[in-house]
Amino acid sequence: MDAFAAIADPVRRSLLERLASGPARVVDLAAEHPISRPAISKHLRLLVEAGLVAADQHGRERHYRLVRAGLAPVRSWTDALVRTAPPIPASALDGLDLEVRRTSRDRRGTPTPRTHEETA
Amino acid sequence: MDAFAAIADPVRRSLLERLASGPARVVDLAAEHPISRPAISKHLRLLVEAGLVAADQHGRERHYRLVRAGLAPVRSWTDALVRTAPPIPASALDGLDLEVRRTSRDRRGTPTPRTHEETA
DNA sequence: AGAATCGGTAACCGTTGTGTTACCAATAGG
């Protein structure tokens, strides 16, 4: 499971938020959540597999900790999407008015992209 | 469906990436993907519901466009998690060495948080 | 040694998600 699917579950996000304040054991996390310990254990296994969490073994105890670097794929992807705002300097639009009018009925498959409104 | 679950699916991420380069119709998106048109349609419905996409009706055609603001929840959440790196100025650690040694075996439920290594 | 704690895993089950095909309404075009 990748990081995107990992953070899709509210329980797992809650676990990550908890681990952000310091490592914890499975029993600790289970005590702080309304679901059973095996359920927590399974979520943690997915989070480890996704690279968002790591575990340190101390005798019979296992201390899970947050691996912030695992969020890098999510951050870079969202950043890339948000940053694709069309640059298009106003100078490039000079004298385009007549051209747009001529082709307004031809290019059906590729409608003119919005450059204002909710494109922000 | 919220934005987190929306971007968990690879197909939907692909759709969002495509819409980042300009609006498109369902048939266009279906032609660019290996799945059927109804499947695309259902994904788009979820994306609209998640606030990541909006549609403009033009006669019988429907032009879907990316709504970048819909990613705000994901960005703010990931930012918050990453930014929880323990500040802890070095000055606050002065004279703590003796204290730590005294309690190292007592505080079992709340182990000492990592402040180095993969915590980054 | 014996009891208790920690924690993983197997087996099972209901729900949800993702795809398909088939069908339908609405609009555009010859």
Next chain:
DNA sequence: CCTATTGGTAACACAACGGTTACCGATTCT
């Protein structure tokens, strides 16, 4: 007017998800 295109939706099949209980091994403490 008739046909083609666009696109939503219903019905269905199958896989995956998220939870439970039961059971197990390993370690720690008395």
